[in-house]
Amino acid sequence: xxxxxxxxxxxxxxxxxxxxxxxxxxxxxxxxxxxxxxxxxxxxxxxxxxxxxxxxxxxxxxxxxxxxxxxxxxxxxxxxxxxxxxxxxxxxxxxxxxxxxxxxxxxxxxxxxxxxxxxxxxxxxxxxxxxxxxxxxxxxxxxxxxxxxxxxxxxxxxxxxxxxxxxxxxxxxxxxxxxxxxxxxxxxxxxxxxxxxxxxxxxxxxxxxxxxxxxxxxxxxxxxxxxxxxxxxxxxxxxxxxxxxxxxxxxxxxxxxxxxxxxxxxxxxxxxxxxxxxxxxxxxxxxxxxxxxxxxxxxxxxxxxxxxxxxxxxxxxxxxxxxxxxxxxxxxxxxxxxx
Numbered sequence: 530x531x532x533x534x535x536x537x538x539x540x541x542x543x544x545x546x547x548x549x550x551x552x553x554x555x556x557x558x559x560x561x562x563x564x565x566x567x568x569x570x571x572x573x574x575x576x577x578x579x580x581x582x583x584x585x586x587x588x589x590x591x592x593x594x595x596x597x598x599x600x601x602x603x604x605x606x607x608x609x610x611x612x613x614x615x616x617x618x619x620x621x622x623x624x625x626x627x628x629x630x631x632x633x634x635x636x637x638x639x640x641x642x643x644x645x646x647x648x649x650x651x652x653x654x655x656x657x658x659x660x661x662x663x664x665x666x667x668x669x670x671x672x673x674x675x676x677x678x679x680x681x682x683x684x685x686x687x688x689x690x691x692x693x694x695x696x697x698x699x700x701x702x703x704x705x706x707x708x709x710x711x712x713x714x715x716x717x718x719x720x721x722x723x724x725x726x727x728x729x730x731x732x733x734x735x736x737x738x739x740x741x742x743x744x745x746x747x748x749x750x751x752x753x754x755x756x757x758x759x760x761x762x763x764x765x766x767x768x769x770x771x772x773x774x775x776x777x778x779x780x781x782x783x784x785x786x787x788x789x790x791x792x793x794x795x796x797x798x799x800x801x802x803x804x805x806x807x808x809x810x811x812x813x814x815x816x817x818x819x820x821x822x823x824x825x826x827x828x829x830x831x832x833x834x835x836x837x838x839x840x841x842x843x844x845x846x847x848x849x850x851x852x853x854x855x856x857x858x859x860x861x862x863x864x865x866x867x868x
Contacts, residue, residue, distance in 0.1 A: 565596045569866060594609065595611075622639065623637050624636050637679050637694070638678065642674070645675060651771045653807060674715040674741065692719045695716040695717075698714065740756070743781045758776075767797045785814060785816070793808075810823065825844065839865075
């Protein structure tokens with residue numbers, strides 16, 4: 530008589546599979562972590578330049594920030610993600626491990642790392658003087674590695690904070706897989722210090738440098754792109770004044786270098802009201818054409834009362850993005866509620 534064992538063996542196989550799966554899940558079981566959620570809603574009125582179509586000038590966006598933190602094998606591991614416009618998608622995320630005196634290492638997808646954290650440190654009461662201008666927001670702003678798809682290391686030594694970033698290939702954001710964007714390797718860093726470390730109360734200063742490959746060695750490329758900057762801000766009473774100088778030297782032949790200078794002054798009228806004014810210039814050093822200087826200026830005001838803030842700014846630019854005669858302007862009023 531033939532004994533049928535297929536069902537029994539299959540049942541045993543299922544038991545073994547479930548047991549192995551349970552063991553695997555137990556090995557990566559969740560640890561207790563603190564989860565926090567914060568956010569803000571902003572209602573805006575924007576008026577574009579006369580050469581642009583404003584359309585409906587009213588708009589609104591909602592930002593939600595999620596932060597989780599807990600101890601894993603003796604280290605503090607944290608994760609943050611910012612979603613904008615009612616879960617329309619992830620705008621930035623960061624996974625970091627705090628190793629105590631050895632510093633913090635993180636993988637960054639847009640929250641800010643390295644040289645990009647000091648691309649514009651001039652004081653302002655609200656938005657920067659380039660905010661809302663058509664194509665010139667990146668003019669003169671440094672950041673070789675960027676802040677997307679980069680490994681970030683941060684530590685403080687004798688009062689000086691080192692913030693370094695490095696990436697392999699494209700800086701394009703991507704999920705759990707390789708990035709499809711083209712681009713070379715890059716690295717950069719920022720050094721910042723303030724207060725007693727600088728020997729002058731009220732002074733904050735920093736500098737940074739970085740390099741980015743501009744492609745494989747060809748007849749049109751000979752060196753890496755170089756980014757560098759230095760800034761200083763000084764606060765005395767109600768007033769904060771700052772200056773910054775940056776340079777972007779392109780490695781590719783027949784390319785346009787940029788030299789950036791900026792200054793700004795912010796005044797805290799009282800604990801609720803602040804105003805600011807700033808100017809900047811970017812010299813576009815064209816190898817086979819006349820150099821063009823882009824000039825920006827901006828005024829901003831902000832009033833805060835509890836979790837409510839109303840802010841406005843007026844920004845203008847001429848010689849935009851190194852184009853002679855190109856100009857733009859933008860006025861915005863924003864009412865925001867934090868929660």
